[in-house]
Amino acid sequence: xxRVFVPRxxxxxxxxxxxxxVAGFGLLVSPAQSTPEHLSEFNAKYKTSGSRLDGCQxxxxxxxxxxxxxxxxxxxxxxxxxxxxxxxxxxxxGDGFSNIDEIKALTFPxxxxxxxxxxxxxxxxxQSTTTTTKGPLDQLLGLLPKG
Numbered sequence: 001x002x003r004v005f006v007p008r009x010x011x012x013x014x015x016x017x018x019x020x021x022v023a024g025f026g027l028l029v030s031p032a033q034s035t036p037e038h039l040s041e042f043n044a045k046y047k048t049s050g051s052r053l054d055g056c057q058x059x060x061x062x063x064x065x066x067x068x069x070x071x072x073x074x075x076x077x078x079x080x081x082x083x084x085x086x087x088x089x090x091x092x093x094g095d096g097f098s099n100i101d102e103i104k105a106l107t108f109p110x111x112x113x114x115x116x117x118x119x120x121x122x123x124x125x126x127q128s129t130t131t132t133t134k135g136p137l138d139q140l141l142g143l144l145p146k147g
Contacts, residue, residue, distance in 0.1 A: 038082065045084055046103050053106055061110075071110030073099060 042058065043049040056065040059074035070078070073092040076099075080086035088100035092109055095102075097116055099109035105116040 038077075042084065048103070048106070051106050053103065053108070057111075058108060059110065071108075073108070073110030 039054070039056075039058065043054055046053070048054055056063050057071075059071060059077070060066070061069045061071050071093070073087070076087045076090055076092045077084065088103075089098050091098055093102075093112040093115075095112040095115045097105075097107075097109075102109040102115060105119060107116055107119060108114045
C-alpha cells in the first residue's frame with residue numbers, strides 16, 4: 001500500500017499550475033508597444049509635463065499607442081536612435097515648422113494640422129483703467145503737479 005503525502009502533492013500541483021499560467025500569459029498577451037519612458041524623457045527635456053504634449057498623441061496618431069500608429073515625428077525619433085536633439089531641427093510633419101518650434105508652441109510635431117499657425121493667439125491681459133482726479137488734498141500733499 002502506497003502512502004500519499006497530501007502537502008507534497010498539493011505543492012506539485014501549485015508549481016505545475018504556475019508554470020502553465022506563465023506560459024499561457026506569455027503566449028496570449030502581446031508585449032506593450034508604447035514606452036512611457038520616452039514620454040517621461042520628452043517631458044523632462046522640454047518641460048511639457050501636464051501640457052497637451054504630455055500624452056500618447058505626441059508620438060501616435062491616436063490615443064491608442066501602438067507601433068502601427070506612429071506619427072511622422074515618432075518615426076523620425078525612432079530612426080534617430082531615440083535622440084530628441086537629432087530631430088529638433090526637422091519638420092517631421094511637413095507643415096513648415098521645425099519640431100522644436102512646434103514643441104515650444106505646445107503643438108504636436110507629428111500632426112500637420114496642428115502647428116503654431118492653427119493655435120489661437122493668446123489674448124494680452126486686460127489693463128485696468130483708473131481715473132485720477134485732482135483735488136485740493138492732492139496738491140497740498142504734492143502728489144499731482146499743479147496745473
